[in-house]
Amino acid sequence: MTISEFLIIPAKPEHVIYAETICSEMFESAKARGTGIARRKPEYVANKMIEGKAVIALHKDGRWAGFVYIETWGHGDYVANSGLIVNPEFRKVGLAKAIKKRVFELSREKYPHAKIFGLTTGLAVMKINSELGYEPVTYSELTQDEEFWKGCQSCVNYDILLSKDRKNCMCTAMLWDPVDKERELKEKIQRKAEAKERLERITQKQSLLKRIEAKLWKSAKKFVAVNFHKSKKVVKEF
Known part of the structure; x- marks a missing residue:
């Protein structure tokens, strides 16, 4: 049954x-x-x-x-x-x-x-x-x-x-108590909104760090490439 x-x-x-x-x-x-x-x-x-x-x-x-x-x-x-x-x-x-x-x-x-x-x-x-x-x-x-x-x-x-x-x-x-439950619901919604906001801030920071990291990596590669060519030129002249 x-x-x-x-x-x-x-x-x-x-x-x-x-x-x-x-x-x-x-x-x-x-x-x-x-x-x-x-x-x-x-x-x-x-x-x-x-x-x-x-x-x-x-x-x-x-x-x-x-x-x-x-x-x-x-x-x-x-x-x-x-x-x-x-x-x-x-x-x-x-x-x-x-x-x-x-x-x-x-x-x-x-x-x-x-x-x-x-x-x-x-x-x-x-x-x-x-x-x-x-x-x-x-x-x-x-x-x-x-x-x-x-x-x-x-x-x-x-x-x-x-x-x-x-x-x-x-x-x-x-x-x-409907008043208590309504307050609990509002608090729950607020906690979710705050958690979402924190997550968005963390995501934005991570994205910014990735962009900075990418720029630093690009600059480093460029620096290495320039210095590598200079070294080759010096060796050739020598």
């Missing part, structure tokens, strides 16, 4: 038939891992599909293979890609990475100026986030929207979050 057997697309209203199965799998997966997850109702997931704020993966035979949805906070200043789940039948083929990449692209399309963040206990998700450019941050750098933190109430680790005054918990916070 390969990734080419799957269709990974923004979810549509026609996909709401999968909502209950997806929610059930999210819960069972979290329970099996022994980790917390904010539980979502099928109606919530279905609404994300209807709004076009989700990505679904389907096998070519029509079975659902994976899912993730978009949440927005702070009037769209923050975006989270939540509820990533892969059907157990289709794991180990790279679906999680492909789904995360597609929902990241969808988030950038819909909210180009938003900070994209995530909270996760999964090492695999952390690795994917890191590859997409996310960086580990403190909880204080995430949205402070109360509605977001209310979503953690159904998590088994919610008491830990409260005991730490929402400054820490079992999840690792990761953030993709």
